Amino acid sequence: MTKTASVGTRWNTLDVQRERAYSAFFYLDDQYPDGAPSSRSNALYVEAEHYLRDVDVLLAPTRGWMGGLQVGGGIPGVSTRGFGRVIGRFAAWVPIDPSTQLAFRADAGAVLSSTRDGIPSPLLFRTGGDTTVRGYAFDSLGVKLGNAIVGGRYYAVASAEAIRWIGEAWGLATFIDAGNATDEVSNFHLAVGYGVGARFRTPLGPFRIDLAYGRDTHKVRLHFSVGLSF
Numbered sequence: 001m002t003k004t005a006s007v008g009t010r011w012n013t014l015d016v017q018r019e020r021a022y023s024a025f026f027y028l029d030d031q032y033p034d035g036a037p038s039s040r041s042n043a044l045y046v047e048a049e050h051y052l053r054d055v056d057v058l059l060a061p062t063r064g065w066m067g068g069l070q071v072g073g074g075i076p077g078v079s080t081r082g083f084g085r086v087i088g089r090f091a092a093w094v095p096i097d098p099s100t101q102l103a104f105r106a107d108a109g110a111v112l113s114s115t116r117d118g119i120p121s122p123l124l125f126r127t128g129g130d131t132t133v134r135g136y137a138f139d140s141l142g143v144k145l146g147n148a149i150v151g152g153r154y155y156a157v158a159s160a161e162a163i164r165w166i167g168e169a170w171g172l173a174t175f176i177d178a179g180n181a182t183d184e185v186s187n188f189h190l191a192v193g194y195g196v197g198a199r200f201r202t203p204l205g206p207f208r209i210d211l212a213y214g215r216d217t218h219k220v221r222l223h224f225s226v227g228l229s230f
Contacts, residue, residue, distance in 0.1 A: 002121050003030045012049075016058060021049040023072075029120035035146025041118045043079035047072030055093065059205040059227065062101050065092040066228075073112075074119065083119055084112035091228075099171075103161040107132075107179075111153040116143075116183060124151025125181040128191070130225040132157050133177045135193025135214030137221070142181040154188070155181035163199055171199045175210070191216045202226065 008025030024046045032038045048071055055064030068089040076082030087109035094102045109125055116124055126149065129138035143152040157179030165171035176194040197210035205227035213220050 001032045001034075003032075004028070004120065004122055006122070008045075016051075017053050019049075019051040019053070021051075023047050023049075027120040027122060029122070031121055031150065033145045033148035033150055036148065039117070041080040041120050043074040043081075043083075043120050043123065045072055045074050045079075045085075045120075045123060047085070059203075060201060061093045061228075063093055063095050065090070067091075070109075074123070079118075081113060081115075081118035083123075085123060086110055086112070099165045101163050101165075103159075103163065105159045106157070108156040109154070113153065116151065116153050121151050124153065125155035126151050127155055127157055127179050127181050130208075130210075130223040133179045133191055133193050133214075134175070134195060134210050134212035134223050135177065135219075135221055136191060136217065141179065141191050143183050152181040152183040154183070154185055155179065156188070165199075169201050173197045173199055173208075173210075175212075177212070195220075197223075 005028045006025050008023060010021060010023035012021035013019055026044050028042045030040050051068040053066045055061035070087040073084045074082055089107045091105040111119060111124060113119060126139040126142035127133055128136035128141035133141060140149055142149040159177045161173055161175040163171050163173045174196050178190045178192045180189055180191050182188045192215040193212045195210055195212035197208055200207040207226045210223040211220060212223060
């Protein structure tokens, strides 16, 4: 179990094609992992973000790309531990014909510290779920601590998807996802999920219903999501 309190502010530009954002938050985090000692940490975290978008339709792209970079850190002296943090994101959409498109996505991040101890859990990484590695439960991929899964200092996720639009409003998709979060890059293991799904065009972006198989868990999961992640 984790209890987290945070307060802060975020400023961003209105230009969505070249968006910039700056934020500052204070986190107070208590972790009670099942089968492991509890811990408390805090951090005054500041971050700068920059996103570039070159797509045909902002909320439901069929052609183009998006990229993002986040760079931040916990301020020494007012944080349990000083640290850096960086996340990079990239997505691309490639039309094959008027009814068929490919979509690709890759995310990766790192916490720049010799240990995750003393770093609030929202600033560490876990993955798995509807918008990351389908076929696995939400945030179920991470570092094993006792009987719990907690955040690690590194993560990477990649996805490839093919969509065939049957009409103006809906289509079918097949996909493969891979990723994980870890504390040591040398121990990184890719958890793979793959499956099929349906896509529906909405004013908020594509609504997705996916049936995915997790290769590590040997289980099938149903996933729902809407819109774009960034």
